[in-house]
Amino acid sequence: MKKNWWKILTVLLLVFTVVAGMLSEVPRLAILNETIRNLYFHVPMWFGMILILLVSVAYSILYLRKPSVERDIYAHEAAKVGILFGVLGIVTGMEWAKFTWGEYWSNDPKQNGAAIGLLIYFAYLVLRSSFAEQQQRARISAVYNIFAFAALIPLLFILPRLTDSLHPGNGGNPGFNAYDLDSSLRLVFYPAVLGWTLLGFWIVNIKSRLEIIRHRLYENA
Amino acid sequence: MRMLRILAICCFTLTAALGLQPVQAQPGQTTVEYTAAPQSTDIEMADALRQDGKIYVVIVVLLTVLVGVLFYLIALDRKVGKLEKQLKDEFVNR
Numbered sequence: 001m002k003k004n005w006w007k008i009l010t011v012l013l014l015v016f017t018v019v020a021g022m023l024s025e026v027p028r029l030a031i032l033n034e035t036i037r038n039l040y041f042h043v044p045m046w047f048g049m050i051l052i053l054l055v056s057v058a059y060s061i062l063y064l065r066k067p068s069v070e071r072d073i074y075a076h077e078a079a080k081v082g083i084l085f086g087v088l089g090i091v092t093g094m095e096w097a098k099f100t101w102g103e104y105w106s107n108d109p110k111q112n113g114a115a116i117g118l119l120i121y122f123a124y125l126v127l128r129s130s131f132a133e134q135q136q137r138a139r140i141s142a143v144y145n146i147f148a149f150a151a152l153i154p155l156l157f158i159l160p161r162l163t164d165s166l167h168p169g170n171g172g173n174p175g176f177n178a179y180d181l182d183s184s185l186r187l188v189f190y191p192a193v194l195g196w197t198l199l200g201f202w203i204v205n206i207k208s209r210l211e212i213i214r215h216r217l218y219e220n221a
Numbered sequence: 222m223r224m225l226r227i228l229a230i231c232c233f234t235l236t237a238a239l240g241l242q243p244v245q246a247q248p249g250q251t252t253v254e255y256t257a258a259p260q261s262t263d264i265e266m267a268d269a270l271r272q273d274g275k276i277y278v279v280i281v282v283l284l285t286v287l288v289g290v291l292f293y294l295i296a297l298d299r300k301v302g303k304l305e306k307q308l309k310d311e312f313v314n315r
């Protein structure tokens with residue numbers, strides 16, 4: 001129970017996110033109106049995705065330094081959960097965009113960048129599934145994973161800033177810093193990011209343990 | 222046993238959330254929880270919805286979904302934990 005304290009924290013943070021996210025005072029902004037509350041649900045998907053994929057890359061690097069089945073499993077499961085968060089981020093973003101920007105997909109540089117980034121990560125899954133031999137699969141996917149993450153950063157955080165973008169904080173648009181003068185958004189936003197990210201790590205934790213058990217079972221069969 | 226205890230805590234939280242709702246949803250109460258800044262009254266917000274108290278219905282629904290999913294995750298966590306323990310015992314007995 002002692003090493004599971006962060007799972008309890010996850011539950012508390014997510015319950016706080018839902019309750020405070022719906023009830024807390026938010027800035028009154030034209031067009032956005034109450035949809036500003038999506039900040040607590042859409043944006044944490046991307047923060048969570050980046051953090052989970054960062055863990056995936058870390059395990060890939062660790063694998064290349066000293067190969068072990070566990071490290072490969074952690075990298076793979078983290079990448080899969082990161083992709084899940086990315087897909088949820090893109091879908092929630094499209095839903096939000098429909099009612100504020102007018103269209104589900106307006107070819108916003110950040111939307112396009114996110115789509116390309118996700119495709120790069122889908123290729124990671126395809127690449128993995130094309131090897132029968134475990135060590136070969138683990139080594140080559142670890143190398144690819146590092147490249148995929150290196151490609152994702154400019155696609156999401158650098159290129160959209162260089163052109164006009166509808167996303168806040170990009171292309172001359174003000175970031176959310178300009179809105180939350182009373183820090184009321186931050187009060188819920190940071191716990192929300194932490195809560196959703198921890199939920200992702202929890203899923204990675206369970207799936208990896210299951211895969212390790214499966215591996216042990218086949219090893220001894 | 223521990224499962225039962227967690228289930229009891231969850232039931233309590235849910236009933237507490239449900240019990241809170243009618244209190245705050247009293248139609249007679251006209252406590253304005255949030256007042257608009259005078260210069261930005263033309264921007265529509267869900268004030269009426271909050272006075273009706275119906276936003277709490279949404280929160281209860283959201284919490285139900287969240288608690289359901291989290292419970293599923295906890296159950297999964299335990300199942301994997303049990304498997305891990307079983308596997309360890311098997312190694313010891315061998």
